Amino acid sequence: MNRESYLRIASSQKTRTENYAEGVQEYYNLATPGYLGGWGTSFHLPPFHDGQTLAEALVAQERLLAQDGGFHAGMKILDVGCGIGGPAMEVAKHSGAHVTGVNITAMQIEIARVQAERRGMGDRCTFVEGDAMNLSFADNTFDATMSFDALCHVPDRRVAYAEIARVTKPGGVFIGFDWFCGEGLGAEEYDRLIEPVCRTFMLPSLISLSELREHLTAVGFQVDSARSGGEIGDMTPVWDIFDRAAENSLPPGMSDRETFAFEMLCESFVATSKAAREGAFLVGYWKSRLPM
Numbered sequence: 190m191n192r193e194s195y196l197r198i199a200s201s202q203k204t205r206t207e208n209y210a211e212g213v214q215e216y217y218n219l220a221t222p223g224y225l226g227g228w229g230t231s232f233h234l235p236p237f238h239d240g241q242t243l244a245e246a247l248v249a250q251e252r253l254l255a256q257d258g259g260f261h262a263g264m265k266i267l268d269v270g271c272g273i274g275g276p277a278m279e280v281a282k283h284s285g286a287h288v289t290g291v292n293i294t295a296m297q298i299e300i301a302r303v304q305a306e307r308r309g310m311g312d313r314c315t316f317v318e319g320d321a322m323n324l325s326f327a328d329n330t331f332d333a334t335m336s337f338d339a340l341c342h343v344p345d346r347r348v349a350y351a352e353i354a355r356v357t358k359p360g361g362v363f364i365g366f367d368w369f370c371g372e373g374l375g376a377e378e379y380d381r382l383i384e385p386v387c388r389t390f391m392l393p394s395l396i397s398l399s400e401l402r403e404h405l406t407a408v409g410f411q412v413d414s415a416r417s418g419g420e421i422g423d424m425t426p427v428w429d430i431f432d433r434a435a436e437n438s439l440p441p442g443m444s445d446r447e448t449f450a451f452e453m454l455c456e457s458f459v460a461t462s463k464a465a466r467e468g469a470f471l472v473g474y475w476k477s478r479l480p481m
């Protein structure tokens with residue numbers, strides 16, 4: 190996809206919604222090398238605890254979710270929007286469960302498979318190309334479902350949550366982290382603070398934690414908790430990392446495409462840090478379950 194086509198898709202909520210599949214795939218084709226360099230194999234935003242490095246905070250967040258989800262050996266877990274597989278591999282290793290990752294970006298699925306083989310996790314994790322809005326799995330396939338910072342890319346959360354409810358067994362947990370806007374934002378604040386985050390990260394729109402509760406309940410989940418990542422740990426180090434990364438100068442010898450990706454990432458870091466520091470953007474954490 191050329192730069193003009195990408196920018197046209199990114200330009201409005203309407204175009205991002207209508208073209209979400211190609212938009213998000215191109216976003217990750219552009220951004221994955223930068224993410225790998227800065228974040229490693231887990232592409233989510235962790236709450237920090239005393240003195241943790243980014244790598245330690247990411248692993249701790251993945252282990253926390255596995256523990257809170259009650260994941261253990263013998264379980265089959267689905268990871269929706271699995272990226273290049275870092276969280277799936279850590280959760281499988283930590284809990285003993287088998288994890289199937291699904292991701293709309295084919296290139297990331299290929300990387301995830303290579304990483305899993307390299308780490309000796311090939312028999313503990315399976316990676317499948319697919320869309321959260323239209324999962325290819327049979328009803329009641331998984332004992333539980335998890336997701337890290339992925340469903341914000343989906344244009345209609347209710348459709349994705351309903352798909353997750355369909356493929357998760359009765360009594361199964363759906364637990365995850367995702368990106369949200371603050372409660373009761375006015376149109377002016379949303380446009381000024383959230384729209385730049387959505388445009389630069391290729392997110393159709395953001396919902397609030399109360400909308401998350403409503404949507405999960407509407408498709409049959411009982412919501413145990415839905416809270417801000419700031420209640421779990423300190424999110425400020427993430428915004429500090431974003432601010433520092435945005436100040437980096439363009440490395441020499443970059444192609445036009447790499448330069449575009451670099452500038453896009455810098456713009457997204459500035460927008461997200463600003464929105465988070467002004468209380469308009471947050472990482473949220475929920476735990477829900479289906480009735481038996």
Ligand SMILES: C[S@@+](CC[C@H](N)C(=O)[O-])C[C@H]1O[C@@H](n2cnc3c(N)ncnc32)[C@H](O)[C@@H]1O
Pocket residue numbers: 213217230231232233269270271272273274275276291292293294297319320321322336337338339340342343
């Ligand atoms: C911020 S990354 C997080 C990746 C991974 N969960 C992690 O924490 O490392 C968001 C991921 O969601 C995937 N994604 C976006 N829209 C999707 C969709 N409709 N269906 C499945 N995966 C999707 C992207 O391709 C990307 O891998």
